[in-house]
Amino acid sequence: xxxxxxxxxxxxxxxxxxxxxxxxxxxxxxxxxxxxxxxxxxxxxxxxxxxxxxxxxxxxxxxxxxxxxxxxxxxxxxxxxxxxxxxxxxxxxxxxxxxxxxxxxxxxxxxxxxxxxxxxxxxxxxxxxxxxxxxxxxxxxxxxxxxxxxxxxxxxxxxxxxxxxxxxxxxxxxxxxxxxxxxxxxxxxxxxxxxxxxxxxxxxxxxxxxxxxxxxxxxxxxxxxxxxxxxxxxxxxxxxxxxxxxxxxxxxxxxxxxxxxxxxxxxxxxxxxxxxxxxxxxxxxxxxxxxxxxxxxxxxxxxxxxxxxxxxxxxxxxxxxxxxxxxxxxxxxxxxxxxxxxxxxxxxxxxxxxxxxxxxxxxxxxxxxxxxxxxxxxxxxxxxxxxxxxxxxxxxxxxxxxxxxxxxxxxxxxxxxxxxxxxxxxxxxxxxxxxxxxxxxxxxxxxxxxxxxxxxxxxxxxxxxxxxxxxxxxxxxxxxxxxxxxxxxxxxxxxxxxxxxxxxxxxxxxxxxxxxxxxxxxxxxxxxxxxxxxxxxxxxxxxxxxxxxxxxxxxxxxxxxxxxxxxxxxxxxxxxxxxxxxxxxxxxxxxxxxxxxxxxxxxxxxxxxxxxxxxxxxxxxxxxxxxxxxxxxxxxxxxxxxxxxxxxxxxxxxxxxxxxxxxxxxxxxxxxxxxxxxxxxxxxxxxxxxxxxxxxxxxxxxxxxxxxxxxxxxxxxxxxxxxxxxxxxxxxxxxxxxxxxxxxxxxxxxxxxxxxxxxxxxxxxxxxxxxxxxxxxxxxxxxxxxxxxxx
Numbered sequence: 055x056x057x058x059x060x061x062x063x064x065x066x067x068x069x070x071x072x073x074x075x076x077x078x079x080x081x082x083x084x085x086x087x088x089x090x091x092x093x094x095x096x097x098x099x100x101x102x103x104x105x106x107x108x109x110x111x112x113x114x115x116x117x118x119x120x121x122x123x124x125x126x127x128x129x130x131x132x133x134x135x136x137x138x139x140x141x142x143x144x145x146x147x148x149x150x151x152x153x154x155x156x157x158x159x160x161x162x163x164x165x166x167x168x169x170x171x172x173x174x175x176x177x178x179x180x181x182x183x184x185x186x187x188x189x190x191x192x193x194x195x196x197x198x199x200x201x202x203x204x205x206x207x208x209x210x211x212x213x214x215x216x217x218x219x220x221x222x223x224x225x226x227x228x229x230x231x232x233x234x235x236x237x238x239x240x241x242x243x244x245x246x247x248x249x250x251x252x253x254x255x256x257x258x259x260x261x262x263x264x265x266x267x268x269x270x271x272x273x274x275x276x277x278x279x280x281x282x283x284x285x286x287x288x289x290x291x292x293x294x295x296x297x298x299x300x301x302x303x304x305x306x307x308x309x310x311x312x313x314x315x316x317x318x319x320x321x322x323x324x325x326x327x328x329x330x331x332x333x334x335x336x337x338x339x340x341x342x343x344x345x346x347x348x349x350x351x352x353x354x355x356x357x358x359x360x361x362x363x364x365x366x367x368x369x370x371x372x373x374x375x376x377x378x379x380x381x382x383x384x385x386x387x388x389x390x391x392x393x394x395x396x397x398x399x400x401x402x403x404x405x406x407x408x409x410x411x412x413x414x415x416x417x418x419x420x421x422x423x424x425x426x427x428x429x430x431x432x433x434x435x436x437x438x439x440x441x442x443x444x445x446x447x448x449x450x451x452x453x454x455x456x457x458x459x460x461x462x463x464x465x466x467x468x469x470x471x472x473x474x475x476x477x478x479x480x481x482x483x484x485x486x487x488x489x490x491x492x493x494x495x496x497x498x499x500x501x502x503x504x505x506x507x508x509x510x511x512x513x514x515x516x517x518x519x520x521x522x523x524x525x526x527x528x529x530x531x532x533x534x535x536x537x538x539x540x541x542x543x544x545x546x547x548x549x550x551x552x553x554x555x556x557x558x559x560x561x562x563x564x565x566x567x568x569x570x571x572x573x574x575x576x577x578x579x580x581x582x583x584x585x586x587x588x589x590x591x592x593x594x595x596x597x598x599x600x601x602x603x604x605x606x607x608x609x610x611x612x613x614x615x616x617x618x619x620x621x622x623x624x625x626x627x628x629x630x631x632x633x634x635x636x637x638x639x640x641x642x643x644x645x646x647x648x649x650x651x652x653x654x655x656x657x658x659x660x661x662x663x664x665x666x667x668x669x670x671x672x673x674x675x676x677x678x679x680x681x682x683x684x685x686x687x688x689x690x691x692x693x694x695x696x697x698x699x700x701x702x703x704x705x706x707x708x709x710x711x712x713x714x715x716x717x718x719x720x721x722x723x724x725x726x727x728x729x730x731x732x733x734x735x736x737x738x739x740x741x742x743x744x745x746x747x748x749x750x751x752x753x754x755x756x757x758x759x760x761x762x763x764x765x766x767x768x769x770x771x772x773x774x775x776x777x778x779x780x781x782x783x784x785x786x787x788x789x790x791x792x793x794x795x796x797x798x799x800x801x802x803x804x805x806x807x808x809x810x811x812x813x814x815x816x817x818x819x820x821x822x823x824x825x826x827x828x829x830x831x832x833x834x835x836x837x838x839x840x841x842x843x844x845x
Contacts, residue, residue, distance in 0.1 A: 056739020058137060059204075060807065060814065067787040068788075072493075072658050076123075077761075086099060086100055086101075086197075087099055087100060088100050088103065088107055088109055088196050088797075089101065089196065089214055089216075090201075090203065090204070090327055090434075090436060090496075091203045091204070091421060091436050091438060091492065092171050092173070092203070092204050092212075092214060092440070092549075093348045093350060093419045093438060093440075093495070093496070094171055094216060094338075094348065095202060095338050095346055095421065096348070096421065096423045096436045096678075098434050098496060100818040101544065101546070101552050101603075102434075102496055102498075102506070102544050102717070103208055103506070103542075103544070103554070104125045104542025104544050104555060104556035104599075105198060105199045105200075105201070105542065105554065105556055105599055105632055106133075106197050106199060106599065106601055106603075106639060106641040106643075106677055107196060107197070107199075107205070107559075108131050108132060108133075108197045108287070109129045109193065109194060109195070109196045109197075110126075110127070110131060110195055111193070111194045112192060112193055112194065112218070112695075112736050114126055114129075114130040115130075115189060115195075116150075116300040116382065116839060116842075117229065117231055117239075117789070117842075118777060118779045118787070118789040118792075118840075118842070119791075120510070120775070120777075121143075121231075121237070121239075121745065121775050121790070121793065121838055122143060122144065122189075122401075123171065123184060123187065123189040123192075124136055124146050124148060124184055125793075126189075126458045127148065127807040128732075129145075129567075129732070129734065129748055129750075129775075129786050130748065131197055131269025131771055132194075132577050132639075132677060132679040132692035132694065132732070133150055133151060133677045133692070133694045134148060134150050135149045135150075135684065135694075135729070135730050135752055136148060136149065137149055137154075137725065137802055137803045138803050138830045139156070139161070139305065139306070139803060139830065139833075140157070140158065140264045140301075140303040140304075140326075141159045141264075141303055141304035141305050141306075141319075141830055142264070142272060142301050142302060142303050142304075143262065143272075144145060144184065144260075144262075144272055144274065144299070144301055145157045145158075145183075145185060145301055145303070145326070145649070145834065146163065146184070146741060146760075147328075148165070148182075148184070149646065149726070150165060150197065150210055150211050151199065151210050151211060151213065151643065151673055151675070151696065152164075152210065152645075152673035152675075152696050152698040153154070153165055153209060153210020153673070153724045154210075154724065155167055155182040155213070155781060156181060156182065157182060157183045157184060157185070157742065158179050158181065158320060159179045159181055159411075159567055159723075160179065160567060160653055161176075161179075161653075162328050162650075162651050162653070163175060163179070163180040163182070163207050163562070163565075163654075164207065164209045164211075164562070164595075165182070165207065165208070165209035165210050165211050165212065165213060165241055166204045166205060166206065166207040166211075166212040166213070167182045167212070167213045167215070167553050168204065168213070168214045168215060168789065169181050169187065169215045169217065169295070169332075170215070170216065170217050170293065170334055170336065170350070171332075171334075171336065171348075171350045171612060172332070172334055172350065172352045172354070172417075173189075173205065173274075173442060174186075174354075175207055175410075176205075176356055176357075176413060177413045177415050177444025177445075177446055177484075177486055177566075178411050178413060178444070178446045178448060178484060178565065178567060179411075179523065179565045179566070179567040180206075180207055180562070180565050180568050183299070183330070183358075183560065184214045184368060185274060185276075185299050185301065185328065186276065186295075186297040186299070186328060186330045187215065187276075187797060188217075188242045188256055188257075188258055188276045188278040188297075188824060189297075190229075190243050190256045190275060190278075190294060191217050191243065191254070191278035191574070192216070192217060192218070193216045193217060193222055193223070193255040193474035193578075194214075195213060195214070195215050195217045195485065196213070196214045197211060197212075198211055198212050198213075198214070198218075199537055199558075199597065199599060200539050200560050200595055200597035200599075201213045201540065201558060201560070201609065201842070202492070202508075202509055202510040202538035202539070202556045202558055202559060202560045202561075203436075203442065203492045203494055203508065203510050203540070204489045204560075205492075205512060206490075206512055206514065206561065206562050206563055207592075208299035208560045208562075208675075209561070209562050209593060209595035209647060210595070212841075214258050215604070217278060217280065217293065218243070218245060218256070218280070218827065219245070219252055219254045219256055219280040219282050219291055219293075220245045220246050220247040220251075220252025220253045220280065220281075220282055221252045221284065221289075222245075223245035223254060224246060224247065225244070225245060225268060225844060226242070226243065226244040226245075226759075226844065226845045227242065227243050227244075227841070227842065227844045227845070228240075228241070228242040228842070228845075229241050229242075229292070229732075229840060229841065229842040230840055231523075231789070231791075231838050231839060231841070232838060232839070232840070232842055233836065233837045233838030233839060234261055234265075234835070234838065235262060235264060235265045235836065235838050236258070236261065236262060236263035236271070236838035237259070237261070237262045237791055237836075237838060238261045238262075239259070239260035239261070239262075239274075240258070240259055241256065241257065241258040241259070241456075242256070242257055243255065243256035243257075245350075247282070247787050248676075250284065250285070251281075251282065251283050252280075252281070252282040252283070252683075253279075253280070253281050253282075253737055254278075254279065254280045254281075254282075255277070255278070255279045255280075256279075257274050257276075257385060258274065258275075258276050258277070258395055259273075259274060259276075260273070260274035260812065261273055261274075262271070263302075263678065263753070264302050264304070264833065265317060265714070265833055265836075266304040266317050266318075266319050266321050266828055266831075267302070267304075267315070267317050267318055267419065268299075268319055268322045268323075268460070268462070269302045269304055269319075269414075270302025270303070270322075270323060270324065270325045270423070271300075271833075272299070272300060272301045272302050273298075273300045273636040274285065274293075275297065275298045276296065276297035276298075276299070276394060276574070277294075277296050277297075278294070278295050278296075280293040280294075281290070281293075281751045283376075285312070285369075285484075287340050287341060288333075288337070288338065288339045288340075289337070289338045289428070289525075290336070290337050290338075291334075291335070291336045291338075291835070292333075292334070292335050292689070293333070293334045293335075293384075294331070294332070294333055294334075295330070295331070295332045295334075295588075296330065296331045296332075296810075297328065297329065297330045298327075298328075298329050299329075299756060300325065300326075300327050301325065301326045301327070301328065302322075302324065302325055302326075302429070303304040303325065303326060303362075304319045304322065304324060304596065304830040305319075305320070305324060305797040305830065305831055305836040306320070306803070306804065306805055306807075306830050307319055307320045307810060307824065307828060307829065307831070308807065308823050308826045308827070308828045309630060309804075309827045309828065309829050310809070310822075310823040310825050311823070312758050312829060312831055315444045316779040316799060316831055316834075317360045317831075318439070318550040318772070319461065319838070320348070320461060320828070321363045321364055321365065321404065321457065321461050321462075321463055322363050322461065322462055322463070322530045323359070323363050323406075323462070323463070324361065324362050324363060325361050325416055326359070326360045326361075327357075327359045327360060327542065328356075328357070328358050328462050329356070329357045329358075330351070330354065330355065330356045330774065331354070331355045332352060332354040332355070333352065333353050333354075333616075334350060334351070334352045335350060335351050335352070336348070336349065336350040336351075336662075337350070338342065339351045339547040339718065344425045344426040345422070345423070345424050345425075345426070346423050347420075347421070347422050347436075347595070348419075348420075348421045348422075349418065349419065349420045349421070350418055350419050351417070351418035352416060352417060352418065353414075353415075353416045354413075354414075354415045354416070355414055356410045356411070356412070356413040356415070357410070357411065357412050357413075358410065359410045359672045360406075360408065360409050360410075361406060361407075361408055362405075362406070362407075362556075363404060363405075363406055363407075363455070363457075363461075363462065363463030364404060364405055364432040365403075365405075366402050366403050366404050366405040366435075366452075366454065366455075366461070366470075366810065367475075367477070368387055368403050368454055368470065369397075369403070369534055370395050371384050371395075372387065373394060373395055374391045374392040374393060374394055374395055375392075375395050375454065375468070376494060377470070377472050377475035377477060378475045378533050379434050379474055379475045379476065380476075380575070385472050385474045385475045386472065387454065387468070387470045387471070387472050387613045387816050388468075388470070388471050388472065389471050389472055389473065389474075389478075390471075392629070393454075397456065397753070399576065399634070401456050402456065402457040402458075403454065403455070403456060403457065403461065403721070404455045404456065404457040404463040404843070405450070405452045405453060405454055405455055405470065406453045406455050406463050406465045407451075407452050407509055407579060408447065408450065408451050408452075408453070409448065409450040409451075409480075410447075410448070410450075411443055411446060411447075412444065412446065412447045413446040414444070414445050415442065415443060415444035415445070415457070416442075416443055417441045417442035417443055417488075418438055418440070418441060419438060419439065419440040419441075419644065420436050420438060420440075420480045420603060421436065421437070421438030421439075422436070422438065423435070423436050424436075428497060428584075431497060431498045431499070432497075432498040433495065433496070433498065434495065434497075435493075435496075436492075436493065436494050436495075436508075437492070437493040437496075437764060438491075438492055438493075439489075439490065439491045439492070440488075440489070440492075441487070441490075442487070442488045442490050443486070443487045443488075444484075444486045445483075445484075445485050446483070446484040446485075446486075447481070447483050447484075447521075448480065448481075448482045448483075448566075448567075449480060449481050449482075450479065450486065450579075451469055451477070451479045451480075451613075452467050452469065452470040452477060452479075453466070453467070453468065453469050453470070453578070454468040454470055458482045459825065465639050469623055473524055473525070475577070475686075476576055476577065476662070476669070478522075478524065478525075479651075480522070480523065480525070481521035481522045481833075482518060482519070482520060482521065482528055482570060482650075483518070483519045483521055484516065484517070484518050484519075484566035484570075485515075485516070485517045486514065486515065486516045486566060487515045488513070488514050488515075488563075489493040489512070489514075490510055490512050490513075491506050491510065492508065492509065492510035493509065494506065494509075495507055495508060496538065501546075502545055502546040502547075503544070503545050504543065504544045504545075505541075505542075505543055506540070506541065506542045506543070506544075506556070507540070507541045507542075507809070508539070508540050509537055509538055509539040509540055510537070510538050511535070511536070511537045511538075512534075512535065512536055512538065512561060512563075513533075513534070513535045514532075514533070514534040514563040515531070515532070515533050515536070516531075516533075516534075516563065516564070516565075516566055516569060516783075517530070517531050517532070517731070518530050518534045518566060518569060518570055519723065521700045522706060527573070527576070528570055529588075530565065530569065530826075532563075532569055532589065533594055534561075534564075534592045536561045536565040536592065536594065538559040538560050538561060539557075539558070539559055540556065540557070540735075541556065541557070541558075541560040542554060542555060542556025542557065542558075543555055543556070544677045544835070546632075547602075548604075548608060548739040549745070550604045551602065551603075551604035551606050552602070552603055552604060553600075553601070553602050554596075554599075554600065554601055554602075554603070555599070555600035555601075556599050556600070557596075557597065557598050557599075558596075558598075558599075559594065559596050560594075560595050560597075561592050561593060561594045562592065562593045563592045564590040564591075564592065564593075564665070566574055568590055568651055568665040569589075569590055570698070571664050571665055572589075572590050572658075572664055572665045572666065573664060574654070574664055574666070576653075576657035576662055576664075577662035578662055578663065579662050579663045580700065590665060590667055591649040591651055591667050592649065593648070593650055593651055594646055594647065594648045594649065595645050595647045595648075595660070595671065596645070596646050596648075597643060597805055598643070598644045598646040599641060599642065599644075600641065601626065601640050601641030601677075601813075602640050602641075602642075603637075603638065603641075604638060604639075604640070605635060605636060605637040605638070606635075606636050606638075607633070607636070608633070608634050608741075609633035611633050616728045617841045621658070633680070633684075633685070634683060634804075635682070635683045635684075635685035636680060636681070636682045636683075636687070637680070637681045638678070638679065638680045638681075639678070639679045639683075640676075640677070640678050641676070641677045641678075642674075642675075642676055642678075643672070643673075643674065643675060643677070644672070644673075644674040645672070645673045646670060646671070646672050646673075646701070647670065647671045647672075647673075648669075648670050649667045649669070649670075649672065649760070650667070650668050650671040651665055651666070651668070651763075652666055652667075652668035652706070653665055654666055654706050654707055654709050655706075655709045655759055657705060657707040657708070657712045657713060657714060661674065663743075666703065666704075668700065668703045668704050668706075668717075669700070669701065669702025669703070669704055670700075670701035671698070671699070671700055671701060671702075671723060672697075672698070672700075672701050673696060673697070673726075674696070674697050675694060675695045675696040675697055676693075676694070676695045676765065677692070677693075677720040678692065678693050678694075679691070679692035679693075680692070686737055686738040686739075687737055687738075688734070688735065689733075689734065689735040690732070690733070690734050690735075691731075691732070691733050691734075692731075693730070693731050693732075694729075694730040694731075695727075695728060695729055695730075696726060696727070696728055697728065697787070698715055698722060698723040698726040698728075699719075699720055699721060699722055699723060700718075700719060700720070700721045700722075700723060700761065700812070701719050702717075702719060703717060703718050703719055704716075704717055705717070706762070707714040707806055708762070708825035709759050709805075709806045709826070710765075710806055710807070710809070711809055712761040712808070715761075715762050716754065716762070717761045717762055721761060721762060722756055723756075723759050723761075723764050723765055724755070724756040724757055724758045724759065724760050724761060725755055725803065726754070726755055726756075727752050727753040727754065727755040728753050728754075728755075729751070729752075729753030729770070730751065730752055730753065731749075731750075731751040732749070732750050732751070733748065734748035734749070735747060735748075738788060741781075742780055742782075743778075743779075743780050743781075744778065744779050744780075745774065745776070745777070745778045746776065746777045746778070747776045747777075748773050748774070748775050748776075749771050749772060749773070750770055750772065751770070751771075751772040752769040752770060752772075753770045754769055754770045754832060755767060755768050756768070757804045757827060758803070758804065758805040758806070758808050759805055759806040760806050765806060765826065765827065766827070767805065768801050768803065768804040768829070769800070771795050771800030771801070772798065772833065773798055773832070774794070774795040774796055775791070775792065775793050775794070775795065776791070776792045776795055777789065777791045778790050785843055785844045785845060786841065786842070786843050786844075787842045787843075788839070788841045788842075789839070789840050789842070790837070790838065790839045790840075791837070791838045791839075792836070792837045792838075793833065793836045793837075793838075794833060794835045794836065794837065795836070796834065796835075797834050797835040798832070799831070799832070799834075800831075800832040801830060801831060801832065802830050802831070802832045803827040803829070803830045804827055804828065804830065805827075805828050806826050806827065806828075807826060807827075807828040808826070809824055809825060809826055810823075
């Protein structure tokens with residue numbers, strides 16, 4: 055408590071000074087070129103891309119505006135929202151156009167994420183662990199809608215992350231900030247080059263004890279290093295990314311319990327440890343002014359270890375512990391024989407589920423980019439190929455335990471091993487190999503009209519092998535292949551306004567996790583267990599998009615060209631008081647997925663489930679944005695509407711009613727809010743002092759597992775954040791942040807569950823529940839203060 059008080063005092067002192075930094079003119083940087091493929095070196099004018107591409111740089115990602123990478127993306131990228139399944143600020147889901155990049159195993163992944171041209175969706179479940187990315191080392195991030203050139207999982211979009219190196223960043227910087235809930239975070243970076251060789255290194259650490267009851271503290275440790283060399287026509291980089299993180303999770307809590315205490319948790323302990331090391335090498339060779347060759351390779355080692363306290367199906371069967379199968383037949387909890395129940399009669403039973411994922415993956419890409427004119431017209435051609443291979447071992451166990459009045463699960467040292475009742479240890483080996491060949495060409499038909507056409511062929515092989523000898527149904531060889539085209543047009547209506555339209559397709563293969571848990575007769579403990587693997591089909595998305603983008607400006611020019619001729623030579627630019635610039639965009643999109651994969655709960659035991667192809671789904675909507683720079687003001691506003699619906703009829707299981715229910719075409723897809731609105735503004739009170747505020751509104755959404763839309767929605771909510779910073783000296787800046795200024799109580803996500811599970815020991819009434827809704831409460835007011843120094 056002493057440390058927390060000190061940090062709060064520091065924040066109050068900072069806010070009393072009302073500090074800030076930087077001029078208004080540099081708050082909204084523009085990026086004129088972006089990469090059109092995963093491998094860096096395929097840069098093309100952003101105005102010729104026939105989709106609503108968004109790019110942000112290191113300035114938008116610094117902690118003077120937001121406390122984490124995901125918060126920065128939320129604030130700076132239109133159309134993006136965040137949701138929460140784990141109750142941990144470092145482990146949230148990023149949602150874009152109704153698709154997700156999530157760190158939670160079992161969540162269908164619809165966004166491909168690349169770091170310096172390497173796909174970092176983990177091999178086993180395609181999850182994206184945002185906490186493993188060294189955010190201080192990020193140079194810029196580009197988010198593209200459905201783009202087949204980015205390979206598997208780009209059904210909703212692709213995010214390309216470019217890291218800093220000694221040629222793009224020079225000098226040093228260190229920062230320290232902290233505040234509410236024990237948060238302390240620090241980082242340092244340094245870059246250098248002598249024209250031929252370069253070096254860059256960044257290291258970060260964070261501690262956060264969490265705000266929920268009994269939260270396990272989160273500890274973040276990560277680093278990034280890059281060594282480079284370049285000559286007249288070549289550039290080479292060797293980089294290393296490493297992380298060792300411990301994350302506490304508290305997940306969703308029944309609404310009946312939250313109504314009694316907002317910070318309550320359901321069952322615990324819940325914790326996760328993630329470790330990762332990745333080595334990357336890249337080479338760029340430009341033999342001519344119009345031709346360049348790019349190549350990269352990588353090796354990635356990844357390990358996750360999860361501990362999760364839960365309720366259990368185990369019950370007393372006349373002095374011994376038993377499990378019932380789907381027909382209600384009791385079985386001993388261990389295949390080797392009965393286990394005596396010597397516990398008191400009123401003891402509440404639970405279990406501790408543990409799983410580990412260990413993956414070694416490696417691969418590389420080779421690409422060529424040509425800007426040679428074709429028939430006297432500008433032309434941009436990219437062709438490439440990639441290969442990715444992963445070898446994963448997945449293990450899971452369940453230990454019988456008891457639950458106390460605080461809902462803490464204590465293990466008894468007895469492990470559940472009863473395959474006849476669908477609960478047994480798992481030891482699975484999964485090997486996946488992904489091959490891709492792609493090409494795209496943008497041809498300037500006229501100086502105003504450009505045509506883009508291309509595509510990618512994907513081939514995926516996923517082989518599963520049971521290592522226990524007791525689950526032969528897990529053994530399988532799976533192959534998927536598809537060619538995905540892309541075509542589009544851009545037209546410059548005026549020098550400051552562009553119209554675009556395009557069509558693209560993408561696919562994602564079922565993950566090893568989904569393939570290993572797709573049998574309704576053998577449901578899995580999701581995120582823990584695999585049992586059998588009837589075949590699943592690959593998901594194919596088809597996207598149509600169109601829109602307008604542009605900018606308008608007014609006031610006197612900021613350039614010396616506006617000055618009299620005799621004053622141009624010694625003066626490069628002048629500050630202006632009445633100049634302004636407004637950038638805007640409007641896009642419409644429609645994405646239809648065929649054979650979409652859905653997670654379905656088991657009707658007899660809702661903590662288990664399986665994956666199935668659920669026919670067609672549709673996500674369509676509107677994105678609109680404006681960014682304004684005027685005098686000392688910068689401001690933005692963006693709005694997204696998404697209509698996400700099922701387009702096929704099929705049956706799912708209701709976790710509360712425990713019966714199959716029918717989904718019909720037109721039902722809304724759970725977990726996707728229809729409306730998202732983000733507003734923000736910053737004002738440079740002086741050249742050194744800046745203050746800002748943002749508002750994030752998220753509309754209501756249906757509960758997860760409510761595919762028939764019969765339960766009350768997760769309510770809409772809004773959150774206000776404020777920030778301020780002050781440039782004390784040329785090299786020292788102090789800043790303060792407040793998240794959820796008005797301390798709004800809101801739910802970031804919710805699901806349907808069975809409230810008739812266990813209660814507690816000692817009578818079973820302390821946590822009596824009737825409401826079938828379980829929610830993840832949003833974080834209350836949090837304040838942070840920090841300091842940043844450059845050298």
